[in-house]
Amino acid sequence: MTDTAVTDTALLTPRSPGPGQEPAPPRPGGVLAGLLRTARPRQWTKNVLVVAAPAAAGELFSVHAAGRLALVFVLFTLCAAAVYLVNDARDAEADRAHPVKRHRPVAAGQIPVPLAHAVGGVLGVLAPVAAAWLCPPPVAALLTAYLVMQLAYCVSLKHVLVVDLAVVTTGFLMRAMIGGLALGIPLSRWFLITTGFGALFMVAAKRYSEAVRMAGKDGATRALLTEYTTGYLRFVWQLAAGAAVLGYCLWAMEEGGVPHTSVLPWRQLSVIPFVLAVLRYAVFADRGTAGEPEDVVLRDRALALIGAVWLAMYGLAVANW
Missing domain, CATH: 1.10.357 (Tetracycline Repressor; domain 2)
Structure with a gap:
């Protein structure tokens, strides 16, 4: 999580000591x-x-x-x-x-x-x-x-x-x-694959964004940011995004012995908002502005709306409506 140094919080947070200085006594x-x-x-x-x-x-x-x-x-x-x-x-x-x-x-x-x-x-x-x-x-x-x-x-x-x-x-x-x-x-194996690679996608996108923001600047406390190249981190989040989409598509297209009683094939249709959500998130990753996942979702209405549509379709698929 990132904290912002604004006037309101300055009243609540004591002055920070410089490097090598003793911290001020707690208020x-x-x-x-x-x-x-x-x-x-x-x-x-x-x-x-x-x-x-x-x-x-x-x-x-x-x-x-x-x-x-x-x-x-x-x-x-x-x-x-x-x-x-x-x-x-x-x-x-x-x-x-x-x-x-x-x-x-x-x-x-x-x-x-x-x-x-x-x-x-x-x-x-x-x-x-x-x-x-x-x-x-x-x-x-x-x-x-x-x-x-x-x-x-x-x-x-x-x-x-x-x-x-x-x-x-x-x-x-x-x-x-x-x-x-x-x-x-x-x-299920598809749940683990999709969740794992989806998480790697967001983690690598966040690291990539940090590397882009801190490029050429002092004070980077995440030491590995100076060892990763932005090209490598871009490769990781792109690879993870593709694997997450593939895993989800395989889950959605798998019959699994579930009786076809739904009005519409919600499992298959849920692929559309899922892929759109990944593509939308990738916009922020590519710009180097993909920080905390919850911040990205909350500040982008389009992504939040796509997520709500996916959630509704996913729920209908699970309920077999």
Whole structure:
């Protein structure tokens, strides 16, 4: 998530220290607000992916499913918050040299680094333990694997070419898988292929946009941006987009033994808005303006409308109307 340094937030955020300087003491009463900001509330929308597998299987609308998915959403959010806290604590010095990230609470001195580590550690232990107590074993195992993978990413994997893309993509895929595991829903190969390559498409498009924006500028805290070429990142998001479209088309055209009782072939027709959505998103990727996926969707009405049409068709296909 990117924060903007505007006048309104300047009243709430203390002056950021320069590189190598000691951060200013945290403002009284601002620690809880800083912890919340560090937990990236805007990023929580990504965790809505926990409903993907149940929605695809048509098992979303029941009291049991809603309650279990709400619990999984909260647990995944706690895990993600733990990772953000640890990541910002580790990157505090580097973030102070970044024109945008220097306003993050830990880098700005609003949250002491030891406190960020401590709160992140508590959340990182609490979420898997709660999952082991309240959810099926596969859910607890996946949450634990997510935490281990993301913490390894914070420590070293984000400095390894290609592996960093794979780790972030796998994080999205885990979000999409965990809802199915929580409800005991089998995950189809087409669901995993489409979701995985769709996630890689957005991750690579975001990296490409960052590389374009930071080209020739100082203060890039994502070290690998200087090692990737924009041509390579363009190749990755184009390859991933094609694979995601192919996987979705194969799912839509597969009969799967479903009786033909629908008024219209909604499965096949849903390919149209899906492909249009990918093409529309690719416009922003090509321009180098594809930042956070939720920001791209929310700021572009055409993309939001295409997404709503696809969602309606997909729902009709699952309901077999």
